[in-house]
Structure formats: structure tokens, C-alpha cells
Amino acid sequence: xxxxxxxxxxxxxxxxxxxxxxxxxxxxxxxxxWYQQTPGQGLQFLFEYFSETQRNKGNFPGRFSGRQFxxxxxxxxxxxxxxxxxxxxxxxSSLGRYNEQFFGPGTRLTVL
Amino acid sequence: GESxxxxxxxxxxxxxxxxxxxxxxxNSASDYFIWYKQESGKGPQFIIDIxxxxxxxxxxxxxxxxxxxxxxxxxQIAATQPGDSAVYFCAENxxxxxxxxxxxxxxxxxLSVKP
Numbered sequence: 064x065x066x067x068x069x070x071x072x073x074x075x076x077x078x079x080x081x082x083x084x085x086x087x088x089x090x091x092x093x094x095x096x097w098y099q100q101t102p103g104q105g106l107q108f109l110f111e112y113f114s115e116t117q118r119n120k121g122n123f124p125g126r127f128s129g130r131q132f133x134x135x136x137x138x139x140x141x142x143x144x145x146x147x148x149x150x151x152x153x154x155x156s157s158l159g160r161y162n163e164q165f166f167g168p169g170t171r172l173t174v175l
Numbered sequence: 176g177e178s179x180x181x182x183x184x185x186x187x188x189x190x191x192x193x194x195x196x197x198x199x200x201x202n203s204a205s206d207y208f209i210w211y212k213q214e215s216g217k218g219p220q221f222i223i224d225i226x227x228x229x230x231x232x233x234x235x236x237x238x239x240x241x242x243x244x245x246x247x248x249x250x251q252i253a254a255t256q257p258g259d260s261a262v263y264f265c266a267e268n269x270x271x272x273x274x275x276x277x278x279x280x281x282x283x284x285x286l287s288v289k290p
Contacts, residue, residue, distance in 0.1 A: 067218075096277070106219070106264065106280035119277040153218050160270065161207065161226070164278070166218030 065089065067167035069154050075173045081142040084170045088135050088156030094118075095137040096164070097129060100151040109152075112137055113159075141172075149174045183262065185285045194252040194288075198265030198281045203246060205267035209278065210239060210250045212261045219264060222250070252286075260288045 068087045076082050088095050096119075097109040108121040112131035129139040135156070141148055151171050157164040188194045200208065206227040211219035225232045225239045225248075232239050238251040248265050262285050266278040 098278075098280075105282055106266075106278075108277045108279065111277055121277065155218075160268075161224075163221045163224070164209070166211075166220070168216075168218050 067154055067156050067165050069167040069170050071170060072168065073171045075175060076144050077175050078144055078146060080144050081140060082144060082172060083138055083140045084152055084172070086137045086139075086154030086167060088137070088154075089165055092156035092158055092165075093135050094157045094159055095131055095135060096155045097137070097139050098153040098155065099123070100153055100169070101149075106153070109139065144174045146174050148172065183283050183285045185287060187287045187289065188255050190255060190257060190288055190290050192255055194255045194259070194286060196250045196252075196263050196284045196286065198248040198250075200246050200248055200265065200267040200281070201279065202267060202269055204269050205279070206270055207268040208239070208241060208248055209266045209268070210237075211264045211266060213264065213283075214261045222263075255286075255288050257288045257290055260286055262286070
């Protein structure tokens with residue numbers, strides 16, 4: 064079956080702009096999580112959605128937001144981009160707790 | 176946190192040898208632990224998991240050991256192969272009403288396998 068897909072794979076933006084990233088989970092997976100990966104901070108949890116509801120949120124500013132649609136696809140939005148937002152943004156989906164969490168290839172965001 | 180791909184602890188092993196990667200986790204309330212492998216340009220890939228009611232779990236060529244007393248996790252890879260070269264992360268999870276999405280990742284260890 065198809066894996067987790069993320070679009071776009073690469074993105075270049077300038078400071079102050081906003082960006083929307085998309086994630087399509089594996090068919091049947093209702094849990095979708097987002098992570099930020101940077102050389103300095105490693106992998107950090109952003110938020111998790113389950114059945115269109117945000118179930119958990121990491122320690123990120125309100126500029127980072129997300130949503131999940133009825134087909135489980137998810138988007139995350141970052142407003143007023145800062146240089147420090149440059150990172151690999153990873154999406155993961157799973158059936159639920161104690162089930163393997165499958166990661167997508169990520170979206171590489173560069174903020175200039 | 177430490178850099179992914181930069182300043183990461185590195186373990187260098189000879190092909191065919193066994194590898195042991197260690198991880199200290201932070202939250203004594205964590206009850207679910209997972210090891211991931213990340214190759215360059217890819218997202219993390221699940222290797223093996225273990226629940227806190229277990230001390231050891233074995234998979235194909237991999238074994239995870241959990242020591243809750245000292246909050247320590249290890250991944251053993253038997254007969255290490257060049258294809259095992261990657262960055263390895265441990266992750267911990269606390270049960271917040273069935274949620275698994277909020278994984279807390281360790282710093283990562285880069286495994287380099289010499290042929």
C-alpha cells in the first residue's frame with residue numbers, strides 16, 4: 064500500500080511569508096502527527112491530529128498551526144516565517160497507540 | 176539538542192560485528208519506546224518497539240533492552256551490514272489518553288559500517 068506522502072518536497076520562502084504543507088497518511092490511518100527536524104534541536108513534536116481534532120500539541124509558538132480533514136489528510140501552516148523555521152518538516156501516520164508510526168519523506172523548508 | 180548529521184555521537188563497526196546503540200530517556204512516566212532508523216534524505220523508519228512492562232524484545236537481527244531503573248534503552252544489531260549505516264533515534268511516549276503522536280526523540284547516534 065502507498066506510504067505517507069508529503070507535498071511539496073522542497074520549499075523556499077522569505078521571512079514574513081506564510082507556508083502551508085500537506086500530508087496524506089496511509090489509507091485507514093486516522094492519527095497524523097507533525098515533527099520539525101533541525102540540526103540544532105533534532106526531532107521535535109509539533110502536534111497530533113486524530114479524527115479532525117488536535118489531540119496533542121508540542122511547545123511551539125502559535126505561528127504553527129494545523130488541521131485535519133475528514134479524509135485524514137492534514138495540513139500544517141506556519142505564518143510570519145522566521146529564519147529559524149528552516150527545517151525538515153515530517154509527517155507521520157498510524158492506526159493508534161502501540162502501532163507503528165510511519166513517516167513521510169518530509170518537506171524541506173528554507174527561509175531566506 | 177544535538178545536530179542531526181553534525182556533532183552526532185558516532186559508532187563505527189566492522190561489517191559482520193554486532194552493534195549496540197544506547198539511549199537515555201527523560202520521562203519516568205514514559206511507557207512506550209521505539210527505535211527508528213533514518214537514512215539520508217528519508218524520514219525515520221520504524222525498527223522495533225517495546226512497552227514498559229517488558230525488559231527485552233527481539234526482532235529480526237535486532238534486540239531492544241529496557242532498563243527502567245536507570246531509564247536506559249539499548250538497541251542491539253546482530254551481524255551489522257553496510258545497509259545498516261544510518262542515524263538511529265530512540266523515542267519515548269507517555270500515554271495521554273491513547274495518543275501516540277507526541278513522541279519525544281533522543282539526540283540520535285550515527286552508525287557507520289565499514290566493509
